[in-house]
Structures are given as C-alpha cells and as structure tokens.
Amino acid sequence: MNPPALYITHRLPDPVMDEARRRFRLVAEPTDQTPAPAELHQGFSQAEAVICTLNVTVDAALLAQAARLKIVANFAVGYNNIDVAAARARGIIVSNTPDVLTDATADLTWALLLASARRVVEGDRVVRAGAWSGWAPTQMLSAEVTGKTLGIIGMGRIGQAVALRAAGFRMPVIYASRRAAPSPAPAWKYLAKEDVLAEADFLSLHVPLTDATHHLIGERELERMKRTAFLINTSRGPVVDEAALVAALQNGRLAGAGLDVYEREPAVHPGLIGLPHVVLLPHLGSGTFATRVKMGMICLENIAAVLNGRPAPNRVG
Structure with missing residues (x-):
C-alpha cells in the first residue's frame, strides 16, 4: 500500500x-x-x-x-x-x-525583558560601531530589574513559566487572567487587568489571539501604565495596537518595549524601527x-x- x-x-x-x-x-x-x-x-x-x-x-x-x-x-x-x-x-x-514550547518561549520573554531594560542591543551597536570611548559613570544608564513588579496578562502555561523565573530576580508578580492560577510562595497576586496595568514595571503578554484579545493593549491601556514601564510581547502581534504603542513610545508614555511578534507579520510598523529603546526579534519564541x-x-x-x-x-x- x-x-x-x-x-x-x-x-x-x-x-x-x-x-x-x-x-x-x-x-x-x-x-x-x-x-x-x-x-x-x-x-x-x-x-x-x-x-x-x-x-x-x-x-x-x-x-x-x-x-x-x-x-x-x-x-x-x-x-x-x-x-x-x-x-x-x-x-x-x-x-x-x-x-x-512553554520553556523556550518563557526564556525568550526574559531575554527581551532584560535586553530592553538594560539597553543590551543599544550597547552592542555602540561597541560594534567603534563609538565607545570608554567607561563613564553616566553612560547608557538603564532600568533596574531586580525587585521591580512583573505584571502578566494571561496566566496559562507560558505565563506561569515566566512568573516562576521572576523569583530569581526577587520580583513580585501580579497578573490578570480568565481564572486564578496555582500560586507558589511568595504568592502571585490575582488582580483586575486595570490594576495590573497601573502597577507593573514590566508587563508581559501571554494570551491567545481571539476576537476578545485583538488590541487588548491599545491607547487606553497604555495610558494607564507607568511612564517607566516596559511592555513585552511574545504572544501574538495583533494583541497590541501597534500604532498606539508607537505613539506611546514616541511621546515618552512608555519607557520601552521588547517585541517578538507584530500586528501584520512579517511587516513591522515603521515607527518601531528607529526607536532605540525597543528590542525587535523575528518571532523566535519557540525557536530552539x-x-x-x-x-x-x-x-x-x-x-x-x-x-x-x-x-x-x-x-x-
């Protein structure tokens, strides 16, 4: 046969x-x-x-x-x-x-979070361009990670894997999800989405793309976030209103972003390309x-x- x-x-x-x-x-x-x-x-x-x-x-x-x-x-x-x-x-x-693919995606989420906060890609570009003149006390100052609040929207398998990794950075975890997740010690706090947006220093998205999650993060949600906050997206691109994100980043409404996915892949909003405080990856979440x-x-x-x-x-x- x-x-x-x-x-x-x-x-x-x-x-x-x-x-x-x-x-x-x-x-x-x-x-x-x-x-x-x-x-x-x-x-x-x-x-x-x-x-x-x-x-x-x-x-x-x-x-x-x-x-x-x-x-x-x-x-x-x-x-x-x-x-x-x-x-x-x-x-x-x-x-x-x-x-x-849970662990691979969770690992990449943290790679984006750390690279965005500590300006890793910017620093790499400076060194490769021969523009580094030596150590200086005020050179490329960046954001703290350890002890800051990690906010997660979507506490499924990947969201939980990301949250577990936060313990190594002594980060309190707050999250919004369809239902509460099993919580290790120290406890993760189950909050309304609006409260997670307002309190998170780093906001990581881990929801599927559905009609209900399309543009889950838009202008109103970005306005609610701290000006010092970072947005990390390794879920699906259309979960974020990309034009609203670009406007928030350009206007200083957000400190930075780390993105692995885009609203119209493989196209990327041109406003993102020139922003130094954004790390852009070509959808590598599961890519080991x-x-x-x-x-x-x-x-x-x-x-x-x-x-x-x-x-x-x-x-x-």
Missing part, C-alpha cells in the same frame, strides 16, 4: 523531515518560503494530512478544495490561523503543539532546535493517530 499523502507548508528541522519522509509520502518538498495560494490549494487538494505553520491561513475556501483531508496539524500552540469551525463542518481534525523538533514530532504523532483511526492527542476546537 502507498503511504498516506502529507503536505507540509514549510520546511521543518531535518529530524522531522526525515521522519515525515519515512512514514508518509510528501505531496511536495517544502521550502522556507510561504507557499503561493496556488501551491497551497494544490497541496491541500492532494493531501490526507497537512502540517501548516501559523503564517498560513487555512480558511473555508482552502478546506473546500481538500476532499481527501482528514487532519490539519498546526505547528504552533495557537491556532487562530485556522478556521476550526469550517474544518469541523467537513469532519477535518485540527491539532496543535501545546506544552512543548530541540523545541522545534519536538513540535514537528507532535504534529506527526497527531497525524499518525488520526490516519490510523485513533483520537488525535492534541485535538483543538
């Missing part, structure tokens, strides 16, 4: 690709580029299973072409790029990759080799389960 047909929208790490080729028949060899609409339609129409990434929109029109498709395995935790209702209507399973391999293997396991008549371990919706 021929192995099942699998379409992968983007090239995955080599161990995942090797395993995919061993277990399935690839509809096409994926590349690092996002497929054109015609390529997507062709791939979905031929496949029994698809692994797609978060920058591929899987809508009702695309699913309508997929007569043989049984599962779409999203190479991400969030699945706002997939019309889950349309998939369900066609009997197509949707799966994701929870848990495995080990994590991306695990994510790919989870996708393959979900696919194997569904194609063999078993429930998907990570079914969503």
